[in-house]
Amino acid sequence: MPTTSTQSRTVLERFPAGAPRGSWSAEEYAVAQRTQGTTDTRAVMDLDSDQFPVVTDTTE
Numbered sequence: 001m002p003t004t005s006t007q008s009r010t011v012l013e014r015f016p017a018g019a020p021r022g023s024w025s026a027e028e029y030a031v032a033q034r035t036q037g038t039t040d041t042r043a044v045m046d047l048d049s050d051q052f053p054v055v056t057d058t059t060e
Helices: 024-035
Strands: 007-016 041-043 051-059
Touching: 007 024, 024 041, 024 051
Parallel strands: none
Antiparallel strands: 007 051, 041 051
C-alpha cells in the first residue's frame, strides 16, 4: 500500500519587509539555521503581511 505524507511549513521567525536591509536579515537567519543543521530552512516573501518569514518544511 502506498504511503503519502503531508508537507507543511513551520515559521521559525518573521522579519518586516520594510526594514532598511529588506530581506537580508531573514536570509542571514536562514543561513544560520542551516549551519546549525536545519537544512531546508529558507526565507520567503509573504505579500499579505509584508514580511519575510523564515520557514522550514516538515513532513507529517
